[in-house]
Amino acid sequence: MHSILFKPSLVPSPLLSRLCLPPLPVIFVSDLLRRTMASSARSFQLRLNPLTGDSEWVVIDEEEEEDLVQHEQSKSLLATTSYLDMLNDGCRNRAFRLAIEKTITGPCHVLDIGAGTGLLSMMAARAMGGQGEVSACESYLPMGKLMRRVLRANGMDKNVRVFHKRSDELRVGVELNSRADVLVSEILDSELLGEGLIPTLQQAHDMLLVDNPKLVPFRVTTYGQLVESDFLWKMSDLCNNEVSISDGVHLVPAGLEGILGIKPQQHAMHCDALLEEIRLLSEPFKVFEFDFWKRPDSHGEVVMRIPATVDGKVHAVVSWWVLQLDYEGSILYSTSPSWINSFNAEKPSSCISGQRDWYDHWRQCVWFIPRGGISVCKDEHVLLQAFHDDTSVSYSLKVDGQTNFNPYKAEDFNLMLLPERIATYGNKEWRMAVLTAVKSALHGRSSPLCVVADDSLFLTILTASLSKNSLVTSVFPGLQEKGALYVQTVADANGFSMDCVRFVCKRASHLLKDNINQRKIDLLLGEPFYYGSEGMLPWHNLRFWKERTSLDPILADDVFIMPGKGILKVCAMSLPDLWRSRRSLKYIEDFDHTIVNETLGACGDLPSLQEGPCLPYFIWQCGEAKELSEIYSVMEFNFYDPIQACSEGKKIVFSKHGVCHGFVLWIDWVIDEKNSAFISTGPVSRYWKQGVKLLSKPVTVTAVDDFAEIEASFDPSSGELTVRSSFLKL
Structure with a gap:
């Protein structure tokens, strides 16, 4: 069974940005938002069976905190999130710690919204030397339970009051003794606004905070850059791409260009992986600035003239944000791609956050330009119109001399698919x-x-x-x-x-x-x-x-x-960036987090019998990656026979020296009767995610001399694949 988890802050917004899963269909998510209601004593989680598509709501009660079954359910859920990835981001953790210590200079009332493991709450309590008051709001019950365990492990359970509620359910004089003097929170996704940042801040300023409160973070600024990329073009423009394909199938016929397309939104992506395939057509430009210390507006609009630096075709706007955590602007954190040498022109020399390592919890975003993009010449100006509402940012573009902006709205398309699906069909x-x-x-x-x-x-x-x-x-x-x-x-x-x-x-x-x-x-x-x-x-x-x-x-x-059969494939790989992002936690800014490792599915420094989960990733977006073996067939699924349990083993001989961090698995689909034609969903294709089984500890391997044994078992009742490995010498 696979599970989708919800961690609301102000509104019951699904933290899709913190899941190693795709978003649910738009209509389904909207329905979930209406139906998901967290209370102080219970939380709802949606469990999906991947083999049937059936779903069911499971209720987790706060009173059953020690129940073993509920603990296992919570563990399987939280292990598929990117909480672990986020907590391993030392640059982020240090920036928040320095900003909190700089902002909180004496006893006061601190409110932490979306508290997670309670890291920011403990930083605030420590900054006050055990005095003052810290109220932590974490509406997703499994995470709230984990936070209580972390607080106890650090002797901070008496210093932090935990509320399993949405922030808009907190009332001054009931849950809170008074309005808070300081708000610390991290409810940011790759796009910035998708976790309900604006409505959460609005309600907090209206009902939970004093006048002129202090906030960490203090401000955030979004940036963008115009780019050309054939790869990105193929992910968004099936209409023009299909013209060159003469197979007689017209998914987007002439005159029906709006019949099929991608959802007009910012799509999170590791753009560093496209560095060799992107041409930069402009300098970076500032788009929006949000001041957390005052009540934000629900809607904003800006129009700017962006000069093109070279001739080309604008296929997309790549965007990112820079977080200013302190009042003075000396502590910054950026999600910019690696080709950006500085956060912005005014970056102070004392900024503590250099180019961050690879992590998956925050990526850049791509806004695709519809209808094949816009041609520009050097020094020609592109008029860019940017909008934001409570939860998203959108763009419209035109070139000087055009009469209308090039709008891109949901109603433009009768049917919307993900960019990878559009690219596959093209x-x-x-x-x-x-x-x-x-x-x-x-x-x-x-x-x-x-x-x-x-x-x-x-x-x-x-x-x-x-x-x-x-x-x-x-x-x-x-x-x-x-x-x-x-x-x-x-x-x-x-x-x-x-x-x-x-x-x-x-x-x-x-x-x-x-x-x-x-x-x-x-x-x-x-x-x-x-x-x-x-x-x-x-x-x-x-x-x-x-x-x-x-x-x-x-x-x-x-x-x-x-397909007539599916063939499970495997390749041993060196994945240092991915492994580091999911390694076991010890002390984060001097706070013990070892207790969360098993629940969050960590790897590294764990008991040898403890197995981490298989997680879906686009390997091409996972930072440094190197194949250490040939590709092996582990198991075949014959679709001419009824579904059944399968179990196979395979000996993997290493063909290259290196450090093995895990095994990448995928399925090749055999599509003809002669078993000679197949469709691969492996790393060579960038339109499918692969399954990654990370090792508990990396293993240094030598070509020819070392080998591994892989055992895989498929359970037809749950649709899950169990993978185990061992390393031996020839």
């Missing part, structure tokens, strides 16, 4: 491989029944257009009615009639109820791709195998299944 090699396999499977079948068992728009349109006499049934368990409407809209442009296409918009097993007019399924197809599950662990797409098994009674004897 990949010529991927499309040709799938087309060849499906065309071969259709050969010799006069009027086949084809079922697309997942959310693949491409397979639905491809099959319907290749075989005019076929009946295509698309399940669309995630896309549902939106997917059906999309296919109906592009049918004419792709040359097929909707009389030959039907939609289920539920799980594939619902096909058993009407048995599709007593017909057997001739082609069962999938990419596999499940809308809303993008970015999860690779083997979670074995949901296709589960769906195939449910349809077993109505599969034809000569059924063609695509």
Whole structure:
């Protein structure tokens, strides 16, 4: 079972930025926001089964703090977050500690909103020498329980009062003895505003803080830069990219450019990984400044003229922020990419935060320019209009001489997918491989029944257009009615009639109820791709195998299944940046955090039998990475057979010297009947996340002389893969 956790501050906002998971579909998240209500005694968590897509709410009660089952549930949840990554960021921790010690000069009342493990609360209590008062607000109960354990371990449980509530549920004279003199908080995501920073500060200034309070951090400034990048272009402009692909499938037909696109938002990404593929078209520019010490506005707008430094095409705006933690501006923290040599022109020489190491909890953000970008010439000015509301920042661009800004809004697109999915659908090699396999499977079948068992728009349109006499049934368990409407809209442009296409918009097993007019399924197809599950662990797409098994009674004897099998692949790798970001904690600014290691899934200096979780990452964005072995096939999943438990072992011989930090795993999908064509989701492709199993301790290995043994077990009831490893000498 996989879980999505919610840690509200002012509003019940999901901390997607602190999860190693993708965002849920927009409509689903909105529904969760309305339904999630944290109280002082209980918290809700949503648990998802990756093999079925089913979800359920699990209630965690504060009174059951020592319950073993609840402890295990909380541990599995928190281990998939980036709390550990954030706590390992020594630059961040030191900056907050120095700013708190500089700001709090005597006994006072300090409020910590979104307290996490209580690190900032303990810093504040120590700064007051055990006097004053610290109130810590942490609405997500599992984290609140962990914070209490950390406070006890540091002898600070008497110095910090913990409230398992949202900050807007705190009342002066009830929970709080008085309004707070100082607010310390860290509720920032990569975009800055996504964790509810603005409404949280508004309510705090209105109801919880004294007039003219002190705040840490004190101010934050957002910056941007215009860039050109073919890679980023392919992630956002399927319309123009598809023009060069002559396979007869038109996902974005002429005249219907708004039918399919990416969500108009800032997308978090490690842009340093694209350093060799980005051309900078402007100098960095300041966009917004938010002063925490005063009540922020819910809406803001700025228009600026940005001179182009070279000729090129603006494909995206790369953005980041600089945090000023103290009043004087001597303590700064930046999320800028590595090509920015300084935080800003006014950066003081005494700034303590140099270029930070790789960490995943804060990244840069990319705002994609629609419709292929905007051409600019050197010294030509780009007019940039930036907006912000309570939770996001957006941009519109135009070049001097144009009459209108180039707006980019959610209503521009009938259907929105993630950038990686847009890039996949625009990949010529991927499309040709799938087309060849499906065309071969259709050969010799006069009027086949084809079922697309997942959310693949491409397979639905491809099959319907290749075989005019076929009946295509698309399940669309995630896309549902939106997917059906999309296919109906592009049918004419792709040359097929909707009389030959039907939609289920539920799980594939619902096909058993009407048995599709007593017909057997001739082609069962999938990419596999499940809308809303993008970015999860690779083997979670074995949901296709589960769906195939449910349809077993109505599969034809000569059924063609695509993919016909999945092959679990593994490669030993050196991943020093990723391993460091998830290593076990000891003392953070002199506060003992060893108690959180097991719960947060740490690696390093742990008992040998303790195993960390497999987590999904884009390896190409994980900082330094080096392959230490060849790629090995560990296990095969045969989709022509019903789903079943699998267990295999593999000997991994190291081909390079180095330090092994873990194993990277993914699935290659075999898509043709001859087992000769496959789609890889490994690191060579940057559009899928891989699974990473980090070692408890790094191992220095020598080529040829050293080897590892990998054991992998797949559980068909939960959809989880257990991976264990051992190292030996030849």
